[in-house]
Amino acid sequence: MGIKLYGHPFSVPVQRVIACLEEKHLEYEFVVIDIISTDQHKQEPFISINPFGQIPALEDGDLKLFESRAITQYLANTYADKGTPLILKDPKKMAIVSVWIEVEFHTFEETASKLSYELVFKPMFGKTIDEAIVEHNQEKLGKILEVYEARLAGSKYLGGEEFSLADLHHLPIINYLYGTKTKALFDGKPNVSAWCADILARPAWAKVVERMKHITEK
Numbered sequence: 001m002g003i004k005l006y007g008h009p010f011s012v013p014v015q016r017v018i019a020c021l022e023e024k025h026l027e028y029e030f031v032v033i034d035i036i037s038t039d040q041h042k043q044e045p046f047i048s049i050n051p052f053g054q055i056p057a058l059e060d061g062d063l064k065l066f067e068s069r070a071i072t073q074y075l076a077n078t079y080a081d082k083g084t085p086l087i088l089k090d091p092k093k094m095a096i097v098s099v100w101i102e103v104e105f106h107t108f109e110e111t112a113s114k115l116s117y118e119l120v121f122k123p124m125f126g127k128t129i130d131e132a133i134v135e136h137n138q139e140k141l142g143k144i145l146e147v148y149e150a151r152l153a154g155s156k157y158l159g160g161e162e163f164s165l166a167d168l169h170h171l172p173i174i175n176y177l178y179g180t181k182t183k184a185l186f187d188g189k190p191n192v193s194a195w196c197a198d199i200l201a202r203p204a205w206a207k208v209v210e211r212m213k214h215i216t217e218k
């Protein structure tokens with residue numbers, strides 16, 4: 001049995017895993033779990049893979065995993081000889097990559113996901129945007145991106161000179177926010193906007209966007 005990814009094309013963590021599979025040039029089957037109009041993710045057989053009833057979930061042979069960042073780290077470690085490395089062998093260099101993996105999870109996503117919820121997902125589902133939440137989180141994100149701007153002044157990518165999981169984990173939310181007024185926050189910072197342009201132009205990310213369009217149109 002090969003790799004099976006369970007998820008929905010709109011989901012940020014699902015797109016994060018697909019980006020990793022594409023960077024690693026791995027074959028996989030995408031199984032759509034419709035979390036929008038059904039509750040199949042809260043029932044068997046799905047909850048045997050993720051007892052929290054959330055997407056993404058991944059099966060690789062008899063291994064069952066959930067949590068997008070745990071999945072990408074598993075793929076990068078297990079398929080080290082395929083595609084883009086995404087992790088580094090040198091423990092000190094990898095420690096820096098790990099720092100920025102944590103920054104994305106605990107600092108960037110916390111704020112960016114509130115903005116993508118307000119500015120992307122609420123309009124998608126016909127809900128009203130709360131401008132006070134947008135303003136508050138835009139201010140917070142602006143301050144976070146100032147730190148990114150300084151980091152990227154001396155380093156091509158967040159984890160060092162190589163594209164790594166630290167960069168990849170940011171891609172889905174940045175891609176969503178680039179379709180909103182929040183893009184101006186990125187545009188105002190030359191190092192950040194050059195980094196965004198670089199990572200969004202990766203052929204593996206173009207495949208994610210293409211694949212998601214195709215699945216959504218089905």
Ligand SMILES: N[C@@H](CCC(=O)N[C@@H](CS)C(=O)NCC(=O)O)C(=O)O
Nearest residue numbers: 011012013035054055056067068069
């Ligand atoms: N930390 C998790 C987040 C997973 C998550 O929040 N998934 C959402 C979709 S984006 C979900 O399944 N929501 C349905 C629910 O919670 O019932 C990860 O990175 O995989």
